[in-house]
Amino acid sequence: MKPGIKPSYIKSSYMQRCICIVAYFLVGSLCLIKCYASDVPKVERWGRYEITLKGPVTGNPYTDVTLKATFSKGTDKVTVNGFYDGDGVYKIRFMPAKTGVWNYVTASNLAALKNKTGSFQCVSAAGDNHGMVRVWDTxxxxxxxxxxxxxxxxxxxxxxxxxxxxxxxxxxxxxxxxxxxxxxxxxxxxxxxxxxEPELYPYEKISSAKGANGRVKFVWDFKKxxxxxxxxxxxxxxxxxxxxxxxxxxxxxxxxxxxxxxxxxxxxxxxxxxxxxxxxxxxxxxxxxxxxxxxxxxxxxxxxxxxxxxxxxxxxxxxxxxxxxxxxxxxxxxxxxxxxxxxxxxxxxxxxxxxxxxxxxxxxxxxxxxxxxxxxxxxxxxxxxxxxxxxxxxxxxxxxxxxxxxxxxxxxxxxxxxxxxxxxxxxxxxxxxxxxxxxxxxGPGPLKLADPWKDNQTAQTDSTYYLIYFGKQTQKDWAFSLPKKNGPPAGTKFKVDIIDTWNMTITPLNEVFETAAPDGYRIYDTHGKKVKLPDNPYMALRIKQVK
Amino acid sequence: MKPGIKPSYIKSSYMQRCICIVAYFLVGSLCLIKCYASDVPKVERWGRYEITLKGPVTGNPYTDVTLKATFSKGTDKVTVNGFYDGDGVYKIRFMPAKTGVWNYVTASNLAALKNKTGSFQCVSAAGDNHGMVRVWDTxxxxxxxxxxxxxxxxxxxxxxxxxxxxxxxxxxxxxxxxxxxxxxxxxxxxxxxxxxEPELYPYEKISSAKGANGRVKFVWDFKKxxxxxxxxxxxxxxxxxxxxxxxxxxxxxxxxxxxxxxxxxxxxxxxxxxxxxxxxxxxxxxxxxxxxxxxxxxxxxxxxxxxxxxxxxxxxxxxxxxxxxxxxxxxxxxxxxxxxxxxxxxxxxxxxxxxxxxxxxxxxxxxxxxxxxxxxxxxxxxxxxxxxxxxxxxxxxxxxxxxxxxxxxxxxxxxxxxxxxxxxxxxxxxxxxxxxxxxxxxGPGPLKLADPWKDNQTAQTDSTYYLIYFGKQTQKDWAFSLPKKNGPPAGTKFKVDIIDTWNMTITPLNEVFETAAPDGYRIYDTHGKKVKLPDNPYMALRIKQVK
The missing domain is CATH 3.20.20.80 (Glycosidases)
Structure with missing residues (x-):
């Protein structure tokens, strides 16, 4: 811009000026968020955030010092215990289960460790981080x-x-x-x-001496x-x-x-x-x-x-x-x-x-x-x-x-x-x-026996996917047969893979099987089709519905 | 005794008189106990004593009337609920677990049924009365x-x-x-x-009528x-x-x-x-x-x-x-x-x-x-x-x-x-x-597997008594073999009976077997003796220590 030439925005209308002010605050806010975000530490969801504090080394910090922190994000609050890590270092670790900014405040019986505050940002999990393993579906x-x-x-x-x-x-x-x-x-x-003997022991050793029997007798301080x-x-x-x-x-x-x-x-x-x-x-x-x-x-x-x-x-x-x-x-x-x-x-x-x-x-x-x-x-x-x-x-x-x-x-x-x-x-x-x-x-999911207490070989995820295992037993062939219980309706089509669980081969069969209406407690192929099996133990069958 | 002749005890010494007085009270007391005992009802231990009371028939006695009795014998106290038995009859039943005299007192929300007292004598069980069955030894x-x-x-x-x-x-x-x-x-x-249909129903019937489907529809008073x-x-x-x-x-x-x-x-x-x-x-x-x-x-x-x-x-x-x-x-x-x-x-x-x-x-x-x-x-x-x-x-x-x-x-x-x-x-x-x-x-007592999870056929009461079952499996012979776990010491002598569980025969063998020291997880006969078995399924062996 040349000197003496008024910039255009000075000539702007009232409306234009308003827009400019809004934009100024908007940009400024984004800037602030950005600065803030780049300042606070980032931790992946289900990752680990660690607070490190310096405190006393005197006495027995393991027994003398209490230390906790409460982490909060909105209405979520999680309190976790800290611990003494030696050399005057005290730590509190936290695994966030939700993304967003978490704040914390510490509590302790020592002034040096209490009311410490801070924040970190929990960001989405990446790579192979799937969180904790939990019980599902009983x-x-x-x-x-x-x-x-x-x-x-x-x-x-x-x-x-x-x-x-x-x-x-x-x-x-x-x-x-x-x-x-x-x-x-x-x-x-x-x-x-x-x-x-391990290189490291979990406790502070008070003494160790070889006893009369030639074995070392250790004395530990179980409070350190x-x-x-x-x-x-x-x-x-x-x-x-x-x-x-x-x-x-x-x-x-x-x-x-x-x-x-x-x-x-x-x-x-x-x-x-x-x-x-x-x-x-x-x-x-x-x-x-x-x-x-x-x-x-x-x-x-x-x-x-x-x-x-x-x-x-x-x-x-x-x-x-x-x-x-x-x-x-x-x-x-x-x-x-x-x-x-x-x-x-x-x-x-x-x-x-x-x-x-x-x-x-x-x-x-x-x-x-x-x-x-x-x-x-x-x-x-x-x-x-x-x-x-x-x-x-x-x-x-x-x-x-x-x-x-x-x-x-x-x-x-x-x-x-x-x-x-x-x-x-x-x-x-x-x-x-x-x-x-x-x-x-x-496969589509975990297995269970399709007809428990009666058919101990036929597992299923549901009526579209079966795994049948024969164990040590060998047999020349297998007539297509599924339990009626939890079974597919008549007219359902399946393909079968022959699995040798020991030799680690999977042999898909080209044939398509089609279920008839249940006969007693079983469901057979409409034409009574059979599968020829190798004369080996440890065979299995994978039976998948085809559309 | 003739009139005018003084009975001899009048002439008795002080000592004699004392003895007489004691004897009088003793005999009298025994007499009282006997009279009392013959008056109160007798019930066997683990038998049933029943109190029958008359009360109202109006309203709904099942819901309107509360009735209990507390039976006591020394510090033992048992409170049991009574029940309405129809036609103005109320009952309370009690099974005594200890011999001796039991007293009772009733409690009720009706004056006619409350504070009724009585006694009965619980005598020893006889015949096939062994009491209640209870859990024993887990x-x-x-x-x-x-x-x-x-x-x-x-x-x-x-x-x-x-x-x-x-x-x-x-x-x-x-x-x-x-x-x-x-x-x-x-x-x-x-x-x-x-x-x-049963002859009797558990509830008072309000109505029953054949429905459109030909089936009888019952309406009950579940409070009667x-x-x-x-x-x-x-x-x-x-x-x-x-x-x-x-x-x-x-x-x-x-x-x-x-x-x-x-x-x-x-x-x-x-x-x-x-x-x-x-x-x-x-x-x-x-x-x-x-x-x-x-x-x-x-x-x-x-x-x-x-x-x-x-x-x-x-x-x-x-x-x-x-x-x-x-x-x-x-x-x-x-x-x-x-x-x-x-x-x-x-x-x-x-x-x-x-x-x-x-x-x-x-x-x-x-x-x-x-x-x-x-x-x-x-x-x-x-x-x-x-x-x-x-x-x-x-x-x-x-x-x-x-x-x-x-x-x-x-x-x-x-x-x-x-x-x-x-x-x-x-x-x-x-x-x-x-x-x-x-x-x-x-046998000497209940069975358990001697070496559970490993030997599924050999049951024992203890190391002196075994029952081995072969199920459907047939075998020509059985080499004397017991699990080391919970087993007998070396030098223990046993006799063996061959049991055909289906044909219901027990064939005692004359031979005496003697245990050697354990070899791995098993104990064998010192001479490796075998038992010849009939070629039948469902065979078992009974193995008893002999002194």
Missing amino acids: YNFKYDDGKVFYPFGTTAYAWTHQGEELEQLTLKSLKNAPFNKVRMCVFPKYYNYVTN FNPAFFRHLENRIDDLNALGIQADVIIFHPYDKGHWGFDSMGKANDLFYIKYLIARLSSFRNVWWSMANEFDYIKSKPREVWDTYSAAVVNNDPYRHLCSIHNGSVYFDNWKSYFTHVSIQNGAPVEDFGRAVLLRDVYFKPVIYDEVCYEGNLPLRWGNLTGQQMTEAIWQGIIAGTYVTHGETIKTKGDTIFWAKGGVLKGESPARIAFLKNIMEQ | YNFKYDDGKVFYPFGTTAYAWTHQGEELEQLTLKSLKNAPFNKVRMCVFPKYYNYVTN FNPAFFRHLENRIDDLNALGIQADVIIFHPYDKGHWGFDSMGKANDLFYIKYLIARLSSFRNVWWSMANEFDYIKSKPREVWDTYSAAVVNNDPYRHLCSIHNGSVYFDNWKSYFTHVSIQNGAPVEDFGRAVLLRDVYFKPVIYDEVCYEGNLPLRWGNLTGQQMTEAIWQGIIAGTYVTHGETIKTKGDTIFWAKGGVLKGESPARIAFLKNIMEQ
């Missing part, structure tokens, strides 16, 4: 965003206590495996085949945690999350044998530990709580204490992560409200037809057979399933509308066993489990 | 007097609604049958094969019971008691189809009925409460109402009779405290090995598979088990530490079906059930 699971989750878990109880090299190897194995859930202990494990231990655990849980794997975190277990004493710290210390653990971990979206492995084998904890502990977990967890309790020989009362699902140790229900469904009927919760013995070569009967047996167990569970967790106890010279330490997976079943998982993910 | 049953009760039940849902002739025939059949429990409905049944109906039911329950049979009284059922409307009277009438029924029946020692048959098929009663009804049963029953709820396709929450045991409808768990035990593990209560389909010839799949299948079901249950109820749906021309109407038992299984019952009663 017997199944879905992520927060609606994606169906079919648990195909494995077991690596002590994998986070093995040092960087082996832990990285485990992560590499998991990356190439089908498993989307890992059962893993917080505390280190002292048991057959796994007696090595070792933050490095928990940070390490958290990193591993985040590593799993990056692989899309749920961490089924086992809070207590019996594999201590008086070595460290983490199984017999007493009730007050147990509850203190639960609160600390949950303050640290509940903002991790891929965490599930497993109250215990083989709770009934922890002889120092009477049965009734598990009500107290389970209630403590639920009451300290504002997000209500999935929570279960896993048995040894005797089940806990899985119907109790703390437990979102049933975590069963028992291989018998998935050894043969007609069994897995029997427990599904009982609890009105998802059933995961979380230990059904392991594919392995140990001399112990819980550790020597063949690959076929392990694979059949997973199929038996799936067709009955339940889920089964894999585990591997193959011991080779100089090698670790995946079941406890992680490392390399050597079994024959993981590839077959990947094959089944793929079939499930291609 | 999974089993015992009478009050300690005698073990093994439930071998049958089903005759509507047998008390068939008229005198058929009912007497049923009682005759039961007298000659092994069954010690009968599942039976209070309300008449309207269903396939049983659509006849028909005492004759209930007196008849009570007589039948007493008839069963005389035969040593428990009456598993089904309070509600779905077999009405709008015919009488007893399945859909509404919540207030249902609760009114529960209270009346229990006031009448709770003093019958052989009564068990079954909240419903196929509760989930009674579409007029939402699931949550069963909590209210079950609580009403328990709260009105001062004796805490056994109480369960029986399902159709969906189980109720059998863990709830109202239920003393689990009454399951499902044949699948007892069709094959390794299943029945799966539900036994869950509830920590006795499990009775109260409907597992029926031995019969009906075209429906629940009504056409062979005698072999029915017998195997009972054995499968027993070796898993559970119990199975028999039922018969054999229809012959002009005949009734025992399952609903009673009459004559025609099946092949009752004789085999008698055979098994006899084996159980000869």
Whole structure:
């Protein structure tokens, strides 16, 4: 603009001037929002926001300091516990379930930590972030965003206590495996085949000395945690999350044998530990709580204490992560409200037809057979399933509308066993489990027996999709036959794929089958058509409606 | 004594006089006790004492009059509800659990019925009176007097609604049958094969008229019971008691189809009925409460109402009779405290090995598979088990530490079906059930799997007594082998009986077997001895320690 020349807007009419003023405020506001938005931290929905505060190091901050924060967005308010992370650092973690701006204010018994305020912006989830896994439709699971989750878990109880090299190897194995859930202990494990000391311990050590029997006797301060231990655990849980794997975190277990004493710290210390653990971990979206492995084998904890502990977990967890309790020989009362699902140790229900469904009927919760013995070569009967047996167990569970967790106890010279330490997976079943998982993910939804208690082989999602499993039984052919119960109307057309669950082949048949009206309790093809089957065990059929 | 002659005691010394006075009071007291005892009514322990009072007939005594009595003996106090029995007669019934003199006092909203007092003497039980059946040792049953009760039940849902002739025939059949429990409905049944009208109805009829569809439409006064109906039911329950049979009284059922409307009277009438029924029946020692048959098929009663009804049963029953709820396709929450045991409808768990035990593990209560389909010839799949299948079901249950109820749906021309109407038992299984019952009663106690989840065929009472069942499987021989778990020490001697469960033979072997030290998970004979078996299905072995 040349000097002396009046800019045009000075000559503008009243109306024009008004528009200019509105535009000025509009642009200004947008500018403000933009500036604000770029100032506040951004966290993905179901991600983790962490407040870090500096406070005292004197005394015992674990017991002396209380710390919470309340996060709010409109009428939503969530209060979460903070925790001491060592070296004068106090943290509060929060997982937002809704997008938008969240504000927080802290509360503490210390002036230095209380009434701290701040904000962050929760933005949409991206990539493989689907939120937490939750119970869906009584017997199944879905992520927060609606994606169906079919648990195909494995077991690596002590994998986070093995040092960087082996832990990285485990992560590499998991990356190439089908498993989307890992059962893993917080505390280190002292048991057959796994007696090595971890690099990190969960508590501050007061002393340790070799006893007369040559074994080290540890003395811990159960009122002082070792933050490095928990940070390490958290990193591993985040590593799993990056692989899309749920961490089924086992809070207590019996594999201590008086070595460290983490199984017999007493009730007050147990509850203190639960609160600390949950303050640290509940903002991790891929965490599930497993109250215990083989709770009934922890002889120092009477049965009734598990009500107290389970209630403590639920009451300290504002997000209500999935929570279960896993048995040894005797089940806990899985119907109790703390437990979102049933975590069963028992291989018998998935050894043969007609069994897995029997427990599904009982609890009105998802059933995961979380230990059904392991594919392995140990001399112990819980550790020597063949690959076929392990694979059949997973199929038996799936067709009955339940889920089964894999585990591997193959011991080779100089090698670790995946079941406890992680490392390399050597079994024959993981590839077959990947094959089944793929079939499930291609299908329209979770399965259930179409005619439970009567036909133990025929699973369906609904009358348009069936999966029939024959197990060890071989047969030359299969006459098209579906249960009348929950079945399709006459005149429905289907195509059939022959699945070899062991050799991992799917053979689609060209033929189209058409249902006749029910005859007794079954529905047959109008022309009584049959399917010729290979003379192999472990065959299955996939039967899909065609339009 | 002649006049003028002083009786000798007048001459007696002071000491002698004292003795005489003591003797006088002693004899007098004994005399008083005797007189008193011969005056007050006597009732056996676990028998029934009945107070009968006269009161008003005006208004509606069922709703207008409240009546209770409190029976006391020392610090024991039991309050029971009374009931109106028609024609101005009011009754209160009481079953004493302790011998001695019991006193009572009534309470009522009517002066004519309140503050009535009285006494009776409870004397020891005699004959076949063992008291009530109760849960014992978590999974089993015992009478009050300690005698073990093994439930071998049958089903005759509507047998008390068939008229005198058929009912007497049923009682005759039961007298000659092994069954010690009968599942039976209070309300008449309207269903396939049983659509006849009963002679008596539970309610006062307001009207009945044939509708346009030819069916009679009844209108009842659900606030006025028909005492004759209930007196008849009570007589039948007493008839069963005389035969040593428990009456598993089904309070509600779905077999009405709008015919009488007893399945859909509404919540207030249902609760009114529960209270009346229990006031009448709770003093019958052989009564068990079954909240419903196929509760989930009674579409007029939402699931949550069963909590209210079950609580009403328990709260009105001062004796805490056994109480369960029986399902159709969906189980109720059998863990709830109202239920003393689990009454399951499902044949699948007892069709094959390794299943029945799966539900036994869950509830920590006795499990009775109260409907597992029926031995019969009906075209429906629940009504056409062979005698072999029915017998195997009972054995499968027993070796898993559970119990199975028999039922018969054999229809012959002009005949009734025992399952609903009673009459004559025609099946092949009752004789085999008698055979098994006899084996159980000869044995040292209830069975359980010795090595559950692993060995599904070997039951034991303890390491001195085993029963091994082979089911349909035939085998030439059996190498002496017991599970290591819960097993005998090395050097224990056993004798073996070969049992043909179908042909009902027991063949004792002369040979003595001696256990070696455990080898892996099994215990064998020191010399690896074998037992030769007949080439028949349904064989079993009884293995008893010898000293």
